[in-house]
Amino acid sequence: MILRKIKQRLAFSTMWIACGMTVAILLVVIGYVIVKGFALINLDFFFTSPRGGLSGEGGISSTIIATVYLVITTLVFATPLGVGAGIFLVEYADNIRSRFAKKLVALARFGVETLAGVPSIIFGLFGYALFVSALHFGFSILSAALAGTCLVIPVIIRTTEEALKAVPDSYREASLAMGANKWETIWKVVLPSAIRGISTGIVLSAGRVVSETAIFYVTLGGSYRTPTSLMSSGRTMALHVYYLAMETRAFDKALATAAVLVVLIVVLNLIINSVSRWLST
Amino acid sequence: MIEQTVMRALDFTLYYGDFKALNSINMEIPMNSITAIIGPSGCGKSSLIRSFNRMNDLIANMRTEGRILVDDEDIYSQDVVQLRRKVGMVFQRPNPFPKSIFDNVAYGPRIHGVRDRSRLAAIVEGSIRDAALWEEVRDDLDKSALSLSGGQQQRLCIARALAVEPEVILMDEPASALDPVATLKIEELMGKLKRKYTIVVVTHNMQQAARVSDYTAFMLTDPERSGNLIEFGRTSDIFTKPLDKRTEDYISGRFG
Numbered sequence: 001m002i003l004r005k006i007k008q009r010l011a012f013s014t015m016w017i018a019c020g021m022t023v024a025i026l027l028v029v030i031g032y033v034i035v036k037g038f039a040l041i042n043l044d045f046f047f048t049s050p051r052g053g054l055s056g057e058g059g060i061s062s063t064i065i066a067t068v069y070l071v072i073t074t075l076v077f078a079t080p081l082g083v084g085a086g087i088f089l090v091e092y093a094d095n096i097r098s099r100f101a102k103k104l105v106a107l108a109r110f111g112v113e114t115l116a117g118v119p120s121i122i123f124g125l126f127g128y129a130l131f132v133s134a135l136h137f138g139f140s141i142l143s144a145a146l147a148g149t150c151l152v153i154p155v156i157i158r159t160t161e162e163a164l165k166a167v168p169d170s171y172r173e174a175s176l177a178m179g180a181n182k183w184e185t186i187w188k189v190v191l192p193s194a195i196r197g198i199s200t201g202i203v204l205s206a207g208r209v210v211s212e213t214a215i216f217y218v219t220l221g222g223s224y225r226t227p228t229s230l231m232s233s234g235r236t237m238a239l240h241v242y243y244l245a246m247e248t249r250a251f252d253k254a255l256a257t258a259a260v261l262v263v264l265i266v267v268l269n270l271i272i273n274s275v276s277r278w279l280s281t
Numbered sequence: 282m283i284e285q286t287v288m289r290a291l292d293f294t295l296y297y298g299d300f301k302a303l304n305s306i307n308m309e310i311p312m313n314s315i316t317a318i319i320g321p322s323g324c325g326k327s328s329l330i331r332s333f334n335r336m337n338d339l340i341a342n343m344r345t346e347g348r349i350l351v352d353d354e355d356i357y358s359q360d361v362v363q364l365r366r367k368v369g370m371v372f373q374r375p376n377p378f379p380k381s382i383f384d385n386v387a388y389g390p391r392i393h394g395v396r397d398r399s400r401l402a403a404i405v406e407g408s409i410r411d412a413a414l415w416e417e418v419r420d421d422l423d424k425s426a427l428s429l430s431g432g433q434q435q436r437l438c439i440a441r442a443l444a445v446e447p448e449v450i451l452m453d454e455p456a457s458a459l460d461p462v463a464t465l466k467i468e469e470l471m472g473k474l475k476r477k478y479t480i481v482v483v484t485h486n487m488q489q490a491a492r493v494s495d496y497t498a499f500m501l502t503d504p505e506r507s508g509n510l511i512e513f514g515r516t517s518d519i520f521t522k523p524l525d526k527r528t529e530d531y532i533s534g535r536f537g
Contacts, residue, residue: 184392
């Protein structure tokens with residue numbers, strides 16, 4: 001009797017410690033970056049471009065623009081592809097009769113699983129070989145967004161799949177029994193019910209694009225000028241942090257940029273959370 | 282008096298893969314009446330009712346033999362959308378969409394092409410009134426359907442089915458997830474609805490079948506576990522002078 005109680009206590013305290021450690025690590029990392037970083041941040045920092053060179057002078061305005069530009073472009077490519085593939089896998093793939101098509105679907109499922117675990121630099125090399133070199137897109141927002149699409153598509157597909165599977169079959173039945181066809185059922189009943197889960201996948205993808213460096217190092221180039229078109233090279237904030245830390249003397253500026261990056265990711269999460277909540281009511 | 286027949290099953294047999302779920306069912310559903318299908322669990326009554334509007338099409342490896350006619354037309358020779366428009370369905374668990382009350386009822390008409398706002402509003406009001414729910418929700422049409430009680434949700438689902446003006450409404454144990462008061466309301470509603478519609482209801486509650494239905498079909502499984510129609514007739518006859526010994530055993534509560 002007493003032994004069971006002790007076991008229970010032990011299990012609970014272990015979990016408490018694990019949970020506390022996780023939160024502590026998070027707070028220390030974010031706290032360090034923000035405290036150190038915010039010391040250098042002022043309005044000028046946001047509104048001037050980096051000046052280049054070893055000193056690391058200047059602000060981060062062009063990197064903010066490049067980041068936003070790249071995130072939007074990537075999502076424009078990745079969202080329809082990823083959500084579409086997710087819908088296909090959950091709603092249509094199981095009804096396929098032909099053996100060959102079934103094999104293809106199984107292969108696609110396996111591909112999605114595998115791609116999700118591939119290191120981002122691999123997508124970077126692929127993007128460099130195909131988009132930058134072979135297709136002559138050069139180091140550009142376009143090349144980077146296409147490579148980024150390959151990177152985030154597995155995330156969007158899997159979250160879309162999970163979200164669709166969570167929609168009760170009784171909704172589908174009710175809609176079909178009203179004489180709606182399959183697409184009407186998906187478009188008007190299933191997708192609206194799954195929109196929260198799907199937008200979670202999109203936020204995760206946006207976060208991934210904001211935070212990755214290696215893949216964009218080899219596809220976006222590293223120009224600190226403000227990108228003006230899809231064919232412009234550029235430098236995201238995460239890349240800028242990398243350049244500042246490794247190639248200039250301005251480690252403090254790297255921390256400042258990192259602090260802005262952290263805040264941006266938190267804000268991004270909050271925005272899309274509230275949008276999805278608004279959409280689902 | 283000979284009633285008109287809306288639906289007719291002719292030697293209808295249903296397989297799920299190798300398993301024969303329904304064995305050569307013959308029955309006629311008379312117009313403007315309530316037909317109850319009763320029988321113990323697993324006797325095929327749900328499979329049968331879901332055959333009438335081809336909901337079983339969703340199951341892989343399903344195949345059928347024999348025919349079911351709706352308005353003298355084979356259900357498999359007509360467009361499934363048109364069929365389901367004529368033969369609506371209410372399910373065991375209330376399943377309103379996570380949308381407003383208005384949008385739930387307007388769903389069917391919108392799908393079938395009604396765009397005009399005032400016409401939609403008229404259809405929605407008429408359907409909710411017919412489902413005896415109007416007084417309770419008239420001021421809350423914009424509220425989420427999920428905020429209603431279980432019984433109200435089920436009547437909303439009935440209103441949603443009525444909104445496309447079906448001829449037949451199939452009800453698969455419509456009250457089994459509801460409390461007695463909500464059940465009574467659904468039963469009263471069915472009595473009113475049969476003036477305009479034909480209702481087929483699956484129930485495992487014999488008292489309910491006796492209370493609400495005009496005709497009763499009794500089903501039972503044979504040794505191969507296939508569903509068979511044992512007896513079909515006026516409810517008053519089935520419950521007072523059943524022809525088959527097995528029917529008598531079941532309704533007198535000796536098994537099932």
